Amino acid sequence: MYAITGITGKVGGALARALLASGQPVRAVVRDAARAASWQARGCELATASMEDAAALTAAFSGAQGVFILLPPQFDPSPGFPESRAVIDAVCTAIHNARPAKVVCLSTIGAQAQESNLLTQLSLMEQALAALPVPVTFLRPGWFMENAAWDVASARNHGVIESYLQPLDQAVPMVATADVGRLAAELLLQTWSGTRVVELEGPCRVSANDIASAFARVLGRPVRAVAVNRQEWESRFLSQGMKHPLPRMRMLDGFNEGWICFSRPADEILRGHVELDTVLEALASGA
Numbered sequence: 001m002y003a004i005t006g007i008t009g010k011v012g013g014a015l016a017r018a019l020l021a022s023g024q025p026v027r028a029v030v031r032d033a034a035r036a037a038s039w040q041a042r043g044c045e046l047a048t049a050s051m052e053d054a055a056a057l058t059a060a061f062s063g064a065q066g067v068f069i070l071l072p073p074q075f076d077p078s079p080g081f082p083e084s085r086a087v088i089d090a091v092c093t094a095i096h097n098a099r100p101a102k103v104v105c106l107s108t109i110g111a112q113a114q115e116s117n118l119l120t121q122l123s124l125m126e127q128a129l130a131a132l133p134v135p136v137t138f139l140r141p142g143w144f145m146e147n148a149a150w151d152v153a154s155a156r157n158h159g160v161i162e163s164y165l166q167p168l169d170q171a172v173p174m175v176a177t178a179d180v181g182r183l184a185a186e187l188l189l190q191t192w193s194g195t196r197v198v199e200l201e202g203p204c205r206v207s208a209n210d211i212a213s214a215f216a217r218v219l220g221r222p223v224r225a226v227a228v229n230r231q232e233w234e235s236r237f238l239s240q241g242m243k244h245p246l247p248r249m250r251m252l253d254g255f256n257e258g259w260i261c262f263s264r265p266a267d268e269i270l271r272g273h274v275e276l277d278t279v280l281e282a283l284a285s286g287a
Contacts, residue, residue, distance in 0.1 A: 002188055003027040003061050003100070005051065006070030007044070008035050010146060011106060014181020015068060016044065019188070029060045051087045057094030064100040066188040071106070071125050076242045077118070084121040092128045104187045105129055106180070107138040109173060109199065110260030117250035119260065130195045137187050140262070141180045142173030142201040143255065145279040148211055152283050155215040155223045163208035164252045166227045171205035172255050173262065176279050179272025199262045199269045206276055218280045 002019055006012035007028040019026050020042060027045040030036040040046050049056035051072055061067050069091055074083045095103060107122045129136050151161040165172060183200055212225040228236065233252070237245035254260030262269050 001025045001027050001045070001064050002066045002068070003029050003047065003064040004068045005029045006068070006072075006106075007039055009070065010177035011181045011184065012068065012070055014178050015184045015188075016042075016181075018182050018185035020044070022185070022189070024189070027060065027064065029057070052090050054090040054093040054097075057090055058097045061094050061098035061100050064098070066102045066104065067095065067098075067100045068184060068188060069103060069105040069125070069129070071122060074121060075118070075248065076244055077121065077247055078244060081121050081124060084124060088125050088128050091125075092132060095129070095132055095134055100134065102135040102137070102188070102192070103129065103132075104137045104139060104184055106184065107140045107197075109140050109142045109201075109262055110254060111138065111140055112263045113254060113259055115250060115254065115259060116247070117254055117260070118247040119251055119254075120247070135192050136195045137190075137192065138195070138197045139180070139184055139187060140197060140199045142175045142262075143206075144180075145174050145176045145202065145206070145274075145276055146283065148215075148280060149283050151211070151215070152280075155212070156219055156221075156284070159221055159223050161208070161212055161215065161223065161225050162228050163211075163225045164228050164233065164256075165208045166230075166256050168208040168225045168227055170256070171207040171210065173201035173269075174206040174276070175200055175202040175272050176274035179274050183270065183272070197263065199264050200272060201262075201269060202272045203275060210276065211280075214276045214280050215284075217277060218284050 007016050016026050028036045028039045029047045033046050033048050047060035049060045108119045111123045126138050155161050208225040212223045215223040233249050234245050
């Protein structure tokens with residue numbers, strides 16, 4: 001049995017579909033069982049647990065051959081990341097008590113960065129899980145191509161996407177969530193000891209200009225990228241209701257300045273197969 005957190009999301013869903021397709025039993029660990037009814041219909045066992053509830057997570061992970069951990073995203077974390085720390089503490093307690101045979105944790109490119117930023121939450125998760133007496137793999141993918149969902153309406157209606165990735169022609173590692181979920185399934189089925197890091201990007205690196213060009217192909221209209229002035233970032237994020245924009249701003253700085261990067265040599269970074277156009281076509285069609 002493989003216990004999966006985050007199964008209602010894109011990565012968790014792709015992982016679950018891959019495991020089910022290979023005939024593996026899956027336990028969906030969810031906060032709300034009603035939201036996972038479709039997974040139960042596919043044959044998944046359901047376990048209800050809040051990610052802050054160590055006792056419920058222990059029950060959900062018990063007897064599992066492997067566990068997939070997805071830290072719930074906090075896009076506007078409080079100083080010191082207390083929301084994520086509460087989840088990390090609960091998850092680590094549950095894994096220590098349940099002792100699954102192995103764990104795959106969805107981490108991120110740049111988890112090794114020393115500068116505090118939005119992705120530091122995942123660095124904290126890595127540090128805590130690495131201390132447990134269980135084989136752990138940290139899967140560090142690049143920037144999700146699906147983040148372009150925010151640009152669909154602007155590209156379609158105005159022929160413009162506003163980008164925080166700058167300069168506009170600088171390519172960064174990106175990957176489709178389908179590739180991340182597929183690789184997570186492969187990793188869960190492997191046997192290893194200790195702690196390891198696996199890094200993943202898509203078929204090629206992608207710039208803001210590349211995203212605009214892909215939207216143009218998908219939508220059949222001219223689309224161009226426009227850089228959002230760095231001086232406007234904080235006011236824009238505050239106007240969107242964020243209370244603590246600095247971690248997100250530092251994350252974007254990290255990509256632009258290059259200190260959010262992969263930790264392994266280029267020839268050790270795995271590559272996915274899903275192209276950017278494929279992802280944008282699905283986003284544009286509402287799939």
